[in-house]
Amino acid sequence: MSSASVDARDETELGVAVLTHGPLNVEHIVASVADDGAGATAVFIGTTRNSFKGKVVTKLEYQAYSKLAIKTIADIIADAHASFTPLTPHTHAQSSQRLIRIAVHHRLGTVPVGEPSIVIAVSSPHRKESFVACEMVLEEVKKKVQIWKREYYEGEREDDAEWKANA
Amino acid sequence: MSSASVDARDETELGVAVLTHGPLNVEHIVASVADDGAGATAVFIGTTRNSFKGKVVTKLEYQAYSKLAIKTIADIIADAHASFTPLTPHTHAQSSQRLIRIAVHHRLGTVPVGEPSIVIAVSSPHRKESFVACEMVLEEVKKKVQIWKREYYEGEREDDAEWKANA
Amino acid sequence: MSANTEITVLYFAGASTATGLTSERVRLPSSDPLPLSSLSELLVSLHPNNGLEDILRTCQWSVEAEMVEDTEGVMLKGGEEVAVIPPVSGG
Amino acid sequence: MSANTEITVLYFAGASTATGLTSERVRLPSSDPLPLSSLSELLVSLHPNNGLEDILRTCQWSVEAEMVEDTEGVMLKGGEEVAVIPPVSGG
Numbered sequence: 001m002s003s004a005s006v007d008a009r010d011e012t013e014l015g016v017a018v019l020t021h022g023p024l025n026v027e028h029i030v031a032s033v034a035d036d037g038a039g040a041t042a043v044f045i046g047t048t049r050n051s052f053k054g055k056v057v058t059k060l061e062y063q064a065y066s067k068l069a070i071k072t073i074a075d076i077i078a079d080a081h082a083s084f085t086p087l088t089p090h091t092h093a094q095s096s097q098r099l100i101r102i103a104v105h106h107r108l109g110t111v112p113v114g115e116p117s118i119v120i121a122v123s124s125p126h127r128k129e130s131f132v133a134c135e136m137v138l139e140e141v142k143k144k145v146q147i148w149k150r151e152y153y154e155g156e157r158e159d160d161a162e163w164k165a166n167a
Numbered sequence: 168m169s170s171a172s173v174d175a176r177d178e179t180e181l182g183v184a185v186l187t188h189g190p191l192n193v194e195h196i197v198a199s200v201a202d203d204g205a206g207a208t209a210v211f212i213g214t215t216r217n218s219f220k221g222k223v224v225t226k227l228e229y230q231a232y233s234k235l236a237i238k239t240i241a242d243i244i245a246d247a248h249a250s251f252t253p254l255t256p257h258t259h260a261q262s263s264q265r266l267i268r269i270a271v272h273h274r275l276g277t278v279p280v281g282e283p284s285i286v287i288a289v290s291s292p293h294r295k296e297s298f299v300a301c302e303m304v305l306e307e308v309k310k311k312v313q314i315w316k317r318e319y320y321e322g323e324r325e326d327d328a329e330w331k332a333n334a
Numbered sequence: 335m336s337a338n339t340e341i342t343v344l345y346f347a348g349a350s351t352a353t354g355l356t357s358e359r360v361r362l363p364s365s366d367p368l369p370l371s372s373l374s375e376l377l378v379s380l381h382p383n384n385g386l387e388d389i390l391r392t393c394q395w396s397v398e399a400e401m402v403e404d405t406e407g408v409m410l411k412g413g414e415e416v417a418v419i420p421p422v423s424g425g
Numbered sequence: 426m427s428a429n430t431e432i433t434v435l436y437f438a439g440a441s442t443a444t445g446l447t448s449e450r451v452r453l454p455s456s457d458p459l460p461l462s463s464l465s466e467l468l469v470s471l472h473p474n475n476g477l478e479d480i481l482r483t484c485q486w487s488v489e490a491e492m493v494e495d496t497e498g499v500m501l502k503g504g505e506e507v508a509v510i511p512p513v514s515g516g
Contacts, residue, residue, distance in 0.1 A: 002447035004435050004508075026210075027194045036217040036281045042301075043193075043210035046516055049292060050203040062515065065437060065508050068490040069515075106515060114203045118516050125216060131302050134209075138294065138516060146487075146508075147515025148438035163438040165512035169356035171344050171417070213425055229424065232346060232417050235399045236424075273424060285425050305425060313396075313417075314424025315347035330347040332421035 005063040005108055008070040014081050015102035017073035019066050019147075021109040024116045033101040038123040042130035044138050046118040048111045056154035060111045061161075065146040069106075076140040077102045080133050084124070099124045099133050106147060117149075142166045172230040172275055175237040181248050182269035184240035186233050186314075188276040191283045200268040205290040209297035211305050213285040215278045223321035227278045228328075232313040236273075243307045244269045247300050251291070266291045266300050273314060284316075309333045339365060341410055343377065344417040349393065352386045367409035370395055370402060373416065394419040430456060432501055434468065435508040440484065443477045458500035461486055461493060464507065485510040 008019045016032060026045060033041060048060045084099045100123040111117045118141070122134040143166065152161045175186045183199060193212060200208060215227045251266045267290040278284045285308070289301045310333065319328045343358045350356050362368050363376065374390045395402045396417040402408050410416065434449045441447050453459050454467065465481045486493045487508040493499050501507065 002435070002437060002441065004437075004447065025194075026197055027192075030193055030212065034214075034281065038214055039216040041212040041214065043212065044294065044298070045197065045208040045210065046294070047201075047205055047208065049206035063437060063441075064515070065435060065487070065490075065510070068487055068492070068508065071490065072492075114201065127211070127213070127305065131211070131298065135298050142513075142516035144513065145515045146437070146510055146513055148511060149514040150438070163442065163511070164514040166514050166516065167512055169344070169346060169350065171346075171356065230346060231424070232344065232396070232399075232419070235396055235401070235417065238399065239401075309422075309425035311422065312424045313346070313419055313422055315420065316423040317347070330351065330420070331423040333423050333425065334421055 002063050004065050004067065006066045007108070008066040010070045010074045012074070012077075015077045015104070017070050017077065018103075018105040019064055019070060019108055020105065021107070024105050024107055024119045026116070026119055029103050029105055029119045029121050032103050033121045033123040035100045035123055037125060038100050039125050040127040040130040041121055041123045042127075042134035043122075044118070044120045044134050045116050046138075047116050048113045050113045052151060052153070057113060058152045058154050059113065060117065060152070061150040062106070062108050062111060062117060063148050063150075064106070064108055066108075069146040072145045073104050073106075073141065076137055076144065077104065079140070080122075080137050083136070084129055084133060097126075097129065099129060102133070102137060104137060104141060106141070106145070108147075169230050171232050171234065173233045174275070175233040177237045177241045179241070179244075182244045182271070184237050184244065185270075185272040186231055186237060186275055187272065188274070191272050191274055191286045193283070193286055196270050196272055196286045196288050199270050200288045200290040202267045202290055204292060205267050206292050207294040207297040208288055208290045209294075209301035210289075211285070211287045211301050212283050213305075214283050215280045217280045219318060219320070224280060225319045225321050226280065227284065228317045228319070229273070229275050229278060229284060230315050230317075231273070231275055233275075236313040239312045240271050240273075240308065243304055243311065244271065246307070247289075247304050250303070251296055251300060264293075264296065266296060269300070269304060271304060271308060273308075273312070275314075339412040341412060342415045343373075344415065346418065347420040347423075348389045349386065349418040349420055352384050352389055353381050362410060362412055367411045369406060370397065370408040370410060370416070371405040373410065377418075389420065390418065392421055430503040432503060433506045434464075435506065437509065438511040438514075439480045440477065440509040440511055443475050443480055444472050453501060453503055458502045460497060461488065461499040461501060461507070462496040464501065468509075480511065481509065483512055
């Protein structure tokens with residue numbers, strides 16, 4: 001495996017970005033965005049599915065340009081917060097239109113069938129923003145983050161395993 | 168507390184509805200919708216917020232007409248599945264437009280600040296359906312399920328605590 | 335008096351606070367079936383001057399753990415579990 | 426030969442499979458800065474007939490862990506870490 005595809009972490013007040021070769025713990029990730037001002041937390045868990053277009057998937061492998069991927073995720077987190085912050089936040093009602101914390105954890109290396117490869121958690125005072133931001137962050141990650149997936153199918157040679165593309 | 172506001176559970180192949188006076192465990196609830204055919208699980212966690220319109224919330228209390236609430240949740244789960252099942256599911260591509268399992272857990276009794284009062288988890292082969300269904304189920308629960316919330320504020324007499332309404 | 339000329343009324347949320355009860359055995363006024371639409375008046379007469387009348391204006395009803403859309407078309411014969419359903423606030 | 430007339434090229438996904446490498450020290454052709462837009466040609470000349478040329482057509486580039494939009498405007502002087510960025514598939 002690539003020496004550039006290593007564990008990495010970036011944490012700010014806005015949230016945390018993590019790349020790890022270890023399993024993802026949903027409980028822990030959710031706890032990392034907990035806040036007594038939050039009424040809502042939306043979570044997305046992407047797992048390795050057992051099939052793709054009729055073929056049996058045996059495993060997925062992920063690699064990353066970790067140094068750049070972590071920066072890209074940090075930018076996505078900052079952009080999500082910015083898109084929910086009013087330009088003139090001078091009333092109390094407006095301050096509720098915001099996000100509290102965002103966590104993005106992505107797994108590297110082999111991810112067996114049924115296990116999570118990505119977990120995103122977004123906390124906010126109200127529910128609508130948490131859903132919208134969670135989906136937004138996921139789409140941005142799939143579009144921009146320098147992580148690559150190789151999908152292995154039953155009955156096919158490992159050397160022929162396909163590198164996927166999200167677009 | 169009302170003797171009609173008791174723990175209850177209804178489980179089918181489509182999913183599970185739970186009312187409980189105990190804490191909600193997100194890990195456990197997510198595991199209950201796990202499936203090797205699922206690529207996506209969307210989760211919503213509603214927690215007791217520490218404030219409401221400038222007032223400090225000390226706790227929430229929930230009661231339910233459990234017998235009816237559990238039936239209403241079961242109907243919501245069935246409706247969500249139905250709305251994602253094609254009328255003529257004869258191609259493989261179409262069968263991916265579906266949900267796998269839905270879990271709805273709602274807490275009863277006292278829910279302290281920062282703790283979950285509701286957890287909804289929806290698994291599906293693909294991400295879009297999981298997000299849409301999770302939000303749909305939450306809105307239906309808030310609109311129809313026979314559960315009531317009393318909000319207690321700092322500095323106010325408990326006898327004056329307000330019964331809320333979602334609409 | 336047979337048990338079957340009584341119903342059980344369940345009170346929740348504001349209805350429970352107003353009456354100070356979570357449930358109540360209520361005797362039907364006669365052996366004739368009572369329209370569900372007449373139950374509000376009966377309950378208010380049992381609980382005067384405590385805000386129940388205002389609360390019932392915003393409530394729905396369930397009979398035998400089934401929500402009722404048309405209260406005119408439901409007749410209570412005795413033995414039923416009837417719930418006063420205030421506006422919900424779960425989730 | 427000073428280390429500064431070499432760059433480090435990182436290969437990922439299909440680019441890594443094609444070259445059989447995850448990284449490579451590449452000497453710049455001269456002491457003049459090399460436009461990033463010319464690096465494809467150089468890499469293909471180092472790895473002929475293995476599909477790299479086709480792969481590079483769909484790839485973007487990063488220099489010093491920054492994505493590059495305009496490859497014409499970036500000059501490589503030596504010492505940089507340059508990554509071939511195939512279409513991503515995380516999430």
